[in-house]
Amino acid sequence: MSKWPRFPNLYEIGTWVWLADLSAKYGTFVELGSVPAAEWDAVARLGFDAVWLMGVWERSPAGIAIANRNQGLVEDFRKALPDFHPHDNVGSPYCVRRYEVDELLGGPGGLAAAREQLAKRGIRLILDFVPNHVAPDHPWVKEQPEYFIHGSAADAQTDPASFLALTGGVFACGRDPYFPAWPDVLQLNAFDPGLRRAAAGTLLSIAAQCDGVRCDMAMLLLNDIFEHTWGPRAGERPAGEYWTGVIPAVKRSHPDFLFIAEAYWDLEWELQQQGFDFCYDKRLYDRLEREKPEDVRLHLCADAAYQEKLVRFLENHDEPRAAAVFSPAHERAAAVVVATLPGARLFHEGQFEGRKVRPPVFLGRRPVEAADRELRAFYEKLLKATDDPVFRDGQWNLCERTGWPDNPTFLNLVAWSWSKDGARYLIVVNLSGQTSQARVRAPWNDLRGEALQLVDGLSDASFERSGDELQGAGMYVELGPWGCHLFRCQRKSRPVLAVAA
Secondary structure, three states, rough: OOOOOOEEEEEEEHHHHHHHHHHHOOOOOOOOHOOHHHHHHHHOOOOEEEEEEOEEEOOOOEEEEEEEEHHHHHHHHHHOOOOOHHEEEOOOOEEEEEEEEEEOHHHHHHHHHHHHHHHHOOOOOEEEEEOEOOOOOOOHHHHHHHEEEOOOOHHHHHOOOEEEOOOEEHHHHHOOOOOOOOOOOOEOOOOHHHHHHHHHHHHHHHOOOOOOOEOOOOHOHHHHHHHHHHHHHHOEEEEEEOOHHHHHHHOOEEEEOOEOOOOOOHHHHHHHOOOOOOEHHHHHHHHHHHHOHHHHHOOOOOOOHHOOEEEEEEEOOOOOHHHHHHHHHHHHHHHHHHOOOOOOEEEEEOOOOOOOOOOOOOOOOOOOOOHHHHHHHHHHHHHHHHOOHHHHHHHEEOOOOOEEEEHHHHHHEEEEEEEEEOEEEEEEEOOOOOEEEEEEEOOHHOOOOOEEEEEOOOOEEEEEEEEHHHOOOOOEEOOOOOOOOEEEEEOOOOOOOOOOO
C-alpha cells in the first residue's frame, strides 16, 4: 500500500466482544480468519485508513483468576453485564501472557487472514503494545526476573495489594503514580537495559504482523515519570530515554511503522519529540465535554507541528460511551470537530450505533443494545463528507471569527478551513446550547472578486457568497444550538460537486 496519509482515520474494534457479536449474528463461531467479507466491506465503506484490533494477544489465566477474586471488578462486570458469569471474564487485554494471537481469536493464522482482508480494501492494521507491565504468568517471570521491579517479603505481607509473592521472589504490581496498583499485572523495570532490548525485540515481532501499534500508558516509561514512581527500586537512571532507544530500533527495519501513544498529564509534546507519530489528545476531549467553546479554540491555537501529531476522539475503550456522556446534538457537534481537525481521528466500534454501555475490557461479551439509526446515518454522512484527500493531506487553518459589542455569542463558534489542490472546505461549529452568530473570515486571498458556491455536506444546503466577504468583514453565520456547517467552497463559475446524502 501507499504511505500513511498525514492525518489518518482510525477505527478501534474491541476484538473479543466484536467477534462474539458476529458469532451470534451468523449463528456460528467466528474468529479473525473467518470474519465474513461483508463485515470487512462495511468497515471499508466508512473510509477508514486503519483498523485497530484491540486485544488480540494471549490472555492470562492467572490474571483472570485474580480479577474474579476482586469484588470491585466483579461489581463493574455486573453493572455492564447484569447476567455476568465468571466465564465471561476472558482476561484483560492489557494483562498480556505472550505476544502471540490468542488461539480463541484465531491464532496467528487468523490475524494474518484478517490483515490480508483489510489490505485488500486499502486498510492498515494496528495492534497493542503494553510496555509497562505483563501478566503474572508471562515467561519472563521465570526466565528473566531481572526485567521486573521487585519487593521484599515484608512488602508482600504489609501491602499485598501492591506486591505479589511468586516462585522466585516478590514482584511489584504494575501501576501509575496516582492510583493504586493493578493487582493482575507485574511491573517491568523500564531502567533495565536488558528489558529495553527485549521490548525492542517484542516490537519487531509485532511489526511483522501489522502496520502500527498503540502503546498503552506510554508516558509511564519516561525517565522522570518512572523515577518518580519507583525511586530506588528501579536502580540507576539510564542516560537515554526508553522510547528514543526502542522506536528507532523498530523503524530501522519498518520505516513506515506507526507509533501511537496513549498519553496524559500534558506529556504529549515530549513523547512526540521522542519519536511517536501520534499521541492522544485527552485535553480536547475534556474541553469538548465540559469546558467553554473558547477553551476549545484556544487549544487549537497550539503550534501546527504539535496539532498534527495528536489523536482526536470522542470515544475509546477507556472513556465512557459518547452517547452516554453527550446529548445527541452535542455529540454531533463534537463529532464534526473531531472529524475535521488535523492529526489522527479515532472512532470506536459501537459509537456510530449509539451504544451507551462501556463493557470492561475483561469481558468477552456485551449486552444487546438497540442501534440508533439516526445517529448511524449522521456518522455515515459525516465520514462521507470528509472522505476527501484534503482532510488527509491538506492545509488546515484556524479561522478568525468576530462578533458585535452587543452580541458576544460569536464566542460559542469555532471555525477552520482546509485547502489542497483547489479543494477548499470551511467548517463552523456552534459548541453551545444557544443560537449564535458571528462573522467568519477564511484565509483564501486568491478568492477576492470571485462569486462562490458553498455546499453543506451535512445538510446539502447551498449558499452563494463572495470571496470579498470571506476576506473582508467575514461571512455572516448563524447557527442554532449545537449547529454545524461543513461547507465545500467553489468558484461559482465552476461545476459545484455537492456531497450526496
